[in-house]
Amino acid sequence: MEIHDRLYELGRQVGREVFDDSGRLGPTLDEAARQGEVSHADADLLLKVVRTGAYRSMLDSIAAGTDPADAARAAGDRFGTGDPGAVARAQWALAVLGYAMGQLSESDVARFRSRAQAATPPARPPSQQPYQAAGAPGTQPSWSPGQPAGHSGSTGSSGPHGSSGARSRTGLFVGIGAAAVAVVLAVVLAIVLTNNGGDDEPKADPTTTSQPPTTDPTTEETTETTTAPPTDRISDEAANGYTDALNQFSVSFGKASDKQSRASTNDNFPQALEASAEMRKSVYDFDLAVRDLDLDPIYPEVNHFLTVSAEMIDGLDESYQTAKSAFDLNVDFIALPTTEYTDAFTAIATAIANNRQ
Structure with missing residues (x-):
């Protein structure tokens, strides 16, 4: 079970007000971390957005009529204090809690999770210097929240790559x-x-109906056509x-x-x-x-x-x-x-x- 599903079930069982209380929410997140459903760092982040008021700010915005995804994005912007990685991770945490409240969809959670992954730089081995992509100072490829950082490995022939000097390129x-x-x-x-x-030309719809001209001489001949919009x-x-x-x-x-x-x-x-x-x-x-x-x-x-x-x-x-x-x-x-x-x-x-x- 993923963390947003676990929290949704928690809210359904004990009441959604549990998400306002970090003391009550903490044990559930600790258990989720032990089960491997969320990293300890992400569990701490979920508690932090509750403690700092970011979660309550999101709910207040939703109550005022703001689109739930926009509310999560705005609350995360304030929480992250300008750091793109912190902002994206906060937005993901808020989306998880918003899903648990029944306000955001699973696709919203997936979208914010993808953006958090993209904004989180990987660790490079100490022997290799990080780079800056052209046009994007300080940016690096992403890795998932909770994913192990890069390992240094040895400079010899062991490890996933080893020495390449003797191989044909x-x-x-x-x-x-x-x-x-x-x-x-x-x-x-x-x-x-x-x-x-x-199609260049619309197909005839089976729900289209035509009414023949009326036989009432006091009215003009009319033809009425109704077409049901396609669904899938x-x-x-x-x-x-x-x-x-x-x-x-x-x-x-x-x-x-x-x-x-x-x-x-x-x-x-x-x-x-x-x-x-x-x-x-x-x-x-x-x-x-x-x-x-x-x-x-x-x-x-x-x-x-x-x-x-x-x-x-x-x-x-x-x-x-x-x-x-x-x-x-x-x-x-x-x-x-x-x-x-x-x-x-x-x-x-x-x-x-x-x-x-």
């Missing part, structure tokens, strides 16, 4: 280039599939939004993969790290964009994509924390589930097209 450099090109080509196919959905149909806005997200992902991922290929050829590890982070950001931004679209009619395909997307993000995060050379980053990239990833976002495009025909 040419095949791997070609491999990463081919894999990246395959991802970009899959994006092009997905865009074509998405745009092929829908993806909107043009959602379909176009998916196309836009694919386009943005294609551009950013393509640029980052080109940079990593050049860095690998030149054995430029700092630049390869930077490129890896940019690739990770493009995958994460695409993930967020899909979450924000109304694609409920094809939720099985969307859920599968988000699962594979999380594997991609986790793999890129782990590689950033443990790699010791540009060669290591290439090895890790080729091990990512890129085929499953491209299949998953192509399946969404196909499902959108089929849904709109």
Whole structure:
């Protein structure tokens, strides 16, 4: 059971006022931490937003008519005092409590959790210096709240990567280039599939009715048509939004993969790290964009994509924390589930097209 579900059940059993009392809430969070449902740090954070009044501020805003997600965001902004990581984690904690109160949805919790993960920098081994991505001073790839930080490892041949000096690099450099090109080509196919959905002319709706002209000579002939709106149909806005997200992902991922290929050829590890982070950001931004679209009619395909997307993000995060050379980053990239990833976002495009025909 995830922490937001546990807290929702707690409120249902003992009353929602329990969330105003950190003394009563604490034992439940301690038990959740022991069960592995939440890290000790996140349990402490949930208590902290209650003790500092951020939770009560969120509820007051909701009571005044503010959208619940906006209220969680605003209360987290004040709690975090300007630090992006602290703000995002506070917003996630408030979303969890808002869900427990029945005010926010599970998708809200997932969205805030993803943003908290993205705003939390990973630890780099002491022997490797952190970098700053171009255009984003101080930013680094993310890791999940409670996830173990990067380990230093040894500089010898042991560990996940070991020494790369004696290995042939040419095949791997070609491999990463081919894999990246395959991802970009899959994006092009997905865009074509998405745009092929829908009809130029609306189909006749079975609920459409026509009334014949009246036989009353005192009235004019009339024809009345009523059409019930489709229910499980993806909107043009959602379909176009998916196309836009694919386009943005294609551009950013393509640029980052080109940079990593050049860095690998030149054995430029700092630049390869930077490129890896940019690739990770493009995958994460695409993930967020899909979450924000109304694609409920094809939720099985969307859920599968988000699962594979999380594997991609986790793999890129782990590689950033443990790699010791540009060669290591290439090895890790080729091990990512890129085929499953491209299949998953192509399946969404196909499902959108089929849904709109």
